[in-house]
């Protein structure tokens with residue numbers, strides 16, 4: 001499945017990916033970081049990812065951000081004043097922690113806050129299964145171009161092993 | 162040194178190397194534009210402190226071009242983690258410059274907490290940065306693509322820069338169009 005996701009990103013010409021780790025997306029980070037077709041940029045803080053991806057797309061390349069839902073919450077100001085204001089198109093893959101598949105005590109508040117903030121900002125969010133990502137991610141990129149804004153795709157489960 | 166003079170030096174260096182400049186909101190974008198409104202300039206009129214991160218993205222996308230982040234000291238103080246990221250990724254074509262006047266110029270000249278930072282020592286803490294240069298010593302950078310480098314501009318607080326800035330979407334469009342020949346607004350395949 002990871003190979004299919006990478007192949008789909010490659011065929012969609014998305015070669016620059018930046019992120020900050022979440023346990024669910026670590027296998028994808030590892031796969032991207034170890035594949036010479038891609039440039040994976042590990043950012044120290046999630047807000048940077050939204051800046052890095054915006055810079056890459058304003059310089060003419062396609063990009064994707066991968067962060068946990070709490071990472072988007074860390075980045076809301078940057079998202080509003082950079083990504084929305086400059087209309088920068090890219091894909092944001094979110095590990096949406098704290099839902100029905102999570103029993104960690106530290107995750108449910110992230111889930112609620114992410115739901116509230118994205119609804120409050122009227123942000124388009126598409127929830128997807130991991131196995132559907134190879135088909136969804138190129139569509140998400142195409143939508144981001146048309147809409148002139150990032151497209152959010154969430155996963156609410158660990159990737160299948 | 163006044164911030165205007167620092168941007169004159171930075172622009173002359175950028176023109177010599179056909180470099181791209183990404184500038185932070187407020188003083189940096191407006192002083193840079195006041196010196197010379199180059200199509201190679203990307204003005205960030207929204208986010209505080211994102212010039213270094215946006216410049217890292219530009220540098221990743223345009224590896225053949227030299228890219229300069231023109232940061233305010235207050236702004237870079239809000240995105241200090243970007244120095245760790247840049248140090249780790251270490252793109253050879255990226256230069257981060259800090260315009261260090263010790264104040265938030267657009268916020269009534271309030272002192273910045275980065276008065277507690279020794280900017281010249283950035284490469285000591287973030288060793289991916291090869292060296293710090295003073296802004297009046299840019300001529301001594303013998304290998305601009307041997308970075309990343311850090312530039313410290315020790316400037317004095319001064320008057321606010323002249324406006325207006327470039328609207329955000331136009332800044333985006335112009336920069337992308339210059340680099341790719343395709344404007345943002347025409348990049349989408351239309352499905353009517």
Ligand SMILES: [Mg+2]
Nearest residue numbers: 234235264265
């Ligand atoms: Mg300042």
